[in-house]
Every structure is written in C-alpha cells, then in structure tokens.
Amino acid sequence: MMNTHYDLPQSFWSNVEILIELLLKYNLTHNISGAKTKEAVLKNIDDSIYPLQFLHLNELKHAIDIGTGAGFPGLLLALALPQVHFTLFEPIAKKSAFLHLAKTTLELKNVDIVTHRVEKVSPFKVELISSRAVTNTKMLIKLCKDFITPDTTLLFYKGELVEEEIKGLQNCQVYQRDKRYYLVMKDVDVA
Numbered sequence: 001m002m003n004t005h006y007d008l009p010q011s012f013w014s015n016v017e018i019l020i021e022l023l024l025k026y027n028l029t030h031n032i033s034g035a036k037t038k039e040a041v042l043k044n045i046d047d048s049i050y051p052l053q054f055l056h057l058n059e060l061k062h063a064i065d066i067g068t069g070a071g072f073p074g075l076l077l078a079l080a081l082p083q084v085h086f087t088l089f090e091p092i093a094k095k096s097a098f099l100h101l102a103k104t105t106l107e108l109k110n111v112d113i114v115t116h117r118v119e120k121v122s123p124f125k126v127e128l129i130s131s132r133a134v135t136n137t138k139m140l141i142k143l144c145k146d147f148i149t150p151d152t153t154l155l156f157y158k159g160e161l162v163e164e165e166i167k168g169l170q171n172c173q174v175y176q177r178d179k180r181y182y183l184v185m186k187d188v189d190v191a
C-alpha cells in the first residue's frame with residue numbers, strides 16, 4: 001500500500017480498512033470531509049503518519065491534536081502509536097460524533113475526544129501537539145501555549161506558506177515532501 005519505514009502496530013492496516021469504510025459511509029450523510037473516495041482518504045492517512053519516519057518519539061506518553069476533523073492526523077497517529085494517549089479536540093459536533101464512532105468501533109483505549117476549541121478547556125501538559133489545516137503557526141502556538149513545556153514537540157502540517165509563517169520563531173525544522181511541509185518545533189517560546 002504505502003511505503004513506511006516506521007514500525008506500525010500489527011493492527012494498524014486492518015483498523016485503517018475499517019476506518020475508511022466508516023468514514024466513507026458517514027461522509028455520505030454528514031459531509032465532514034472533502035475525501036470522498038478510498039484513494040483520497042488513503043492520501044490523508046499517508047500524510048498523517050508520514051512524520052513518524054523522522055520524529056523521535058521516545059518518552060512520549062500524552063499528545064493532543066488540535067482540530068482533528070474527520071481524524072487527520074490525530075486519530076491516525078493514535079492508531080500508529082497505541083502506547084500514547086491522544087486527546088483529540090474537535091468543536092464541530094458532527095465531526096466529533098464521527099470521532100466517537102471511530103473510537104467505539106475500533107475499541108480505542110488511547111483516545112479521548114473533546115468537543116471544544118482547544119483554548120476553551122483546562123490545559124494539561126503534553127509531549128506532542130499535532131495539527132493540520134487549522135490556522136497559522138503563530139496562532140496555533142497561542143491557542144495551545146498552556147499545553148506546552150520546554151520538552152513538548154509541535155508537529156504542524158503546513159503548506160508552502162510555512163517559511164513566511166515561521167519568520168521570527170526559534171527551533172523550527174521543516175521536512176518537505178511534495179507540496180507538504182511538516183513543521184517540527186521544540187523548546188517553543190510561549191512567553
């Protein structure tokens with residue numbers, strides 16, 4: 001299917017097959033994702049897990065994903081990293097309902113879903129924060145600043161505006177694949 005050097009759990013691809021079927025069906029009536037075909041969903045899945053090839057995730061226990069939508073990337077990272085507890089923030093009820101449906105169907109014990117904007121909840125410290133297609137980098141950092149410690153890794157899935165967005169920010173590393181720019185930040189200054 002896809003080339004990945006990361007050691008995915010045995011259950012990953014069987015869970016993905018179930019997830020794709022679930023999403024395509026749910027999407028017909030609720031229109032929560034632009035990905036309307038299996039191929040399109042697979043592209044989102046590939047994009048979601050690609051950073052596992054270059055991220056160093058030792059000591060990772062807690063992660064949040066901001067604006068998970070129909071599951072990208074947070075739900076897929078949770079499937080790939082069953083030892084890590086993921087809290088997925090998605091304020092839109094029909095999207096959050098889908099995430100609940102996926103959690104129940106796949107019996108995911110490492111996933112919590114919060115139907116609120118990330119900046120509206122009581123924060124807790126995490127080692128990883130991911131987000132794709134939600135808002136610009138500086139605004140994202142502002143929204144989740146109270147979840148960040150000097151050891152937190154930020155993983156933002158960006159487009160070609162990334163260089164513009166990170167001007168003035170420290171400790172940024174960008175990994176490019178085609179039109180996708182994966183922005184990884186550590187020791188983020190939230191002052």
Ligand SMILES: C[S@@+](CC[C@H](N)C(=O)[O-])C[C@H]1O[C@@H](n2cnc3c(N)ncnc32)[C@H](O)[C@@H]1O
Nearest residue numbers: 066067068069072089091092117118132133134
């Ligand atoms: C364009 S969608 C992207 C969904 C998914 N991340 C993806 O890449 O397919 C942006 C999502 O972010 C959510 N969102 C917007 N602002 C948010 C906030 N402050 N906290 C949490 N989620 C937010 C929206 O409800 C929406 O579902």
